[in-house]
Amino acid sequence: xxxxxxxxxxxxxxxxxxxxxxKNKHGINKLNISENAIRVCETLNKNGxxxxxxxxxxxxxxxGLKPKDFDIATNATPEQIKHIFKRARIxxxxxxxxxxxxxxxxxxxxxxxSSPIDIKQDEFGRILTDNYFGxxxxxxxxxxxxxxxxxxxxxxxxxxxxxxxxxxxKKKQVNLIGEAxxxxxxxxxxxxxxxxxxxxxxGSISPDTLKYIEKQKELIANIPQARLFDELIxxxxxxxxxxxxxxxxxxxxxxxxxxxLEETLKKxxxxxxxxxxxxxxxxxxxxxxxxxxxFLLAAILWPQVQIEYQKNYKKNKNIYISMxxxxxxxxxxxxxxxxxxxxxxxxxxxIWLMQTKFETRKNKTSFRLLQNPKFKAAYDFVxxxxxxxxxxxxxxxxxTNWLESDDKEKExxxxxxxxxxxxxxxxxxx
Numbered sequence: 513x514x515x516x517x518x519x520x521x522x523x524x525x526x527x528x529x530x531x532x533x534x535k536n537k538h539g540i541n542k543l544n545i546s547e548n549a550i551r552v553c554e555t556l557n558k559n560g561x562x563x564x565x566x567x568x569x570x571x572x573x574x575x576g577l578k579p580k581d582f583d584i585a586t587n588a589t590p591e592q593i594k595h596i597f598k599r600a601r602i603x604x605x606x607x608x609x610x611x612x613x614x615x616x617x618x619x620x621x622x623x624x625x626s627s628p629i630d631i632k633q634d635e636f637g638r639i640l641t642d643n644y645f646g647x648x649x650x651x652x653x654x655x656x657x658x659x660x661x662x663x664x665x666x667x668x669x670x671x672x673x674x675x676x677x678x679x680x681x682k683k684k685q686v687n688l689i690g691e692a693x694x695x696x697x698x699x700x701x702x703x704x705x706x707x708x709x710x711x712x713x714x715g716s717i718s719p720d721t722l723k724y725i726e727k728q729k730e731l732i733a734n735i736p737q738a739r740l741f742d743e744l745i746x747x748x749x750x751x752x753x754x755x756x757x758x759x760x761x762x763x764x765x766x767x768x769x770x771x772x773l774e775e776t777l778k779k780x781x782x783x784x785x786x787x788x789x790x791x792x793x794x795x796x797x798x799x800x801x802x803x804x805x806x807f808l809l810a811a812i813l814w815p816q817v818q819i820e821y822q823k824n825y826k827k828n829k830n831i832y833i834s835m836x837x838x839x840x841x842x843x844x845x846x847x848x849x850x851x852x853x854x855x856x857x858x859x860x861x862x863i864w865l866m867q868t869k870f871e872t873r874k875n876k877t878s879f880r881l882l883q884n885p886k887f888k889a890a891y892d893f894v895x896x897x898x899x900x901x902x903x904x905x906x907x908x909x910x911x912t913n914w915l916e917s918d919d920k921e922k923e924x925x926x927x928x929x930x931x932x933x934x935x936x937x938x939x940x941x942x
Contacts (some may be wrong), residue, residue: 549582564663624651684715700731711756782815806859866890
């Protein structure tokens with residue numbers, strides 16, 4: 513409460529005027545900024561426009577994190593930007609942006625937004641069109657959170673801060689800009705973003721920003737499915753995924769994303785597998801490695817797949833039919849809440865079904881597994897399961913040894929396994 517009072521007094525004192533934070537205070541090393549982003553800013557400046565690196569990249573750099581991408585805000589219109597850069601394209605309708613394309617990087621540029629009175633909104637208050645251009649000050653008011661409303665001048669290396677965002681970063685607190693009840697209605701995704709950012713910075717959500725989440729969470733149902741799916745992947749790749757999911761659950765928001773999460777968190781074994789999976793993901797993010805959406809979702813839904821599998825296996829005693837049926841059931845239930853791309857669904861099912869084949873270790877089947885495009889993903893999935901005691905560690909190590917062997921050694925290892933199986937069967941018959 514005391515921090516909130518101090519925060520309000522600071523904003524009142526600022527009276528809409530920005531703070532200027534110099535390099536010796538913010539500590540950002542320019543060498544950690546994309547050369548392409550700096551080049552875009554310089555080019556816009558040379559053509560008479562303002563240009564700043566803005567938002568999440570600046571937030572992450574202050575925190576010592578490596579940004580995923582670099583966005584730029586300018587007073588140039590989309591058409592003017594496209595005219596300046598050869599490899600540029602205008603995207604979006606509700607919110608027009610420009611993508612400037614480099615060899616391995618896309619720099620996203622937005623034009624400063626204003627807040628017109630006649631802005632188009634739907635019956636729930638969600639903004640439908642947002643292409644009214646304005647000044648940097650107006651643009652700062654349109655941004656969602658104070659920690660995302662930071663403008664970095666690549667030339668002077670100064671941060672321009674209209675809403676005390678640097679102060680909030682130091683306090684590790686997420687604050688909405690403006691009235692929470694209105695801002696959530698404008699874009700309900702902000703409810704999920706508030707939780708994601710708090711988890712990402714390992715901080716908390718301010719009371720004023722938190723209090724309307726419970727009251728307005730039903731607005732999430734109005735979010736287009738594609739956007740909601742994108743936000744789910746961002747949650748799972750925020751760098752602190754388990755904390756974020758636990759916060760999602762504690763705020764009763766999981767029903768809009770992953771309804772099975774509640775059941776998963778109740779069981780020690782499922783929780784252990786989830787923790788290990790997400791810790792591995794966090795580490796990959798930290799090391800700037802790619803993360804597969806299908807692999808992530810396969811891990812999140814796996815505990816429920818196992819429950820369905822056990823039910824089916826008791827009935828038919830066939831591992832492949834049981835796993836196929838379990839996969840279909842879990843996917844069908846998930847799709848009632850959130851649509852998933854067909855390719856991702858296909859990959860998830862393949863990863864799950866291949867788990868049964870890793871257990872059997874048959875000669876022809878084992879060699880055919882190597883030809884499957886999802887073999888590496890399925891094998892990595894087995895290793896995760898072994899770490900969480902969900903899969904026999906000895907068998908998992910066997911697969912690792914088998915993969916490191918040449919073809920002749922592979923055949924000998926499989927023959928040894930088959931002989932062992934036959935002896936066991938003979939012993940049972942005796």
